Amino acid sequence: xxxxxxxxxxxxxxxxxxxxxxxxxxxxxxxxxxxxxxxxxxxxxxxxxxxxxxxxxxxxxxx
Numbered sequence: 001x002x003x004x005x006x007x008x009x010x011x012x013x014x015x016x017x018x019x020x021x022x023x024x025x026x027x028x029x030x031x032x033x034x035x036x037x038x039x040x041x042x043x044x045x046x047x048x049x050x051x052x053x054x055x056x057x058x059x060x061x062x063x
Contacts, residue, residue, distance in 0.1 A: 004060060011056045014049050021046050 021042045028034045028042075 007056050007060050011053060011060070014053050014056070018046055018049050018053075 025039050025042050028039055
């Protein structure tokens with residue numbers, strides 16, 4: 001698999017994972033007693049993935 005194809009595949013996977021986590025956050029926040037610890041954990045993971053996403057986009061533009 002070519003480098004660009006591999007990067008695009010990883011990018012799509014990250015974007016899907018980020019969206020799943022946002023859905024979990026929305027679901028948890030709609031509960032009468034949300035578990036804020038879980039929400040913070042998911043938000044932290046999203047931030048890490050967003051940074052990786054930015055790095056992948058830079059690598060794709062540099063190719």
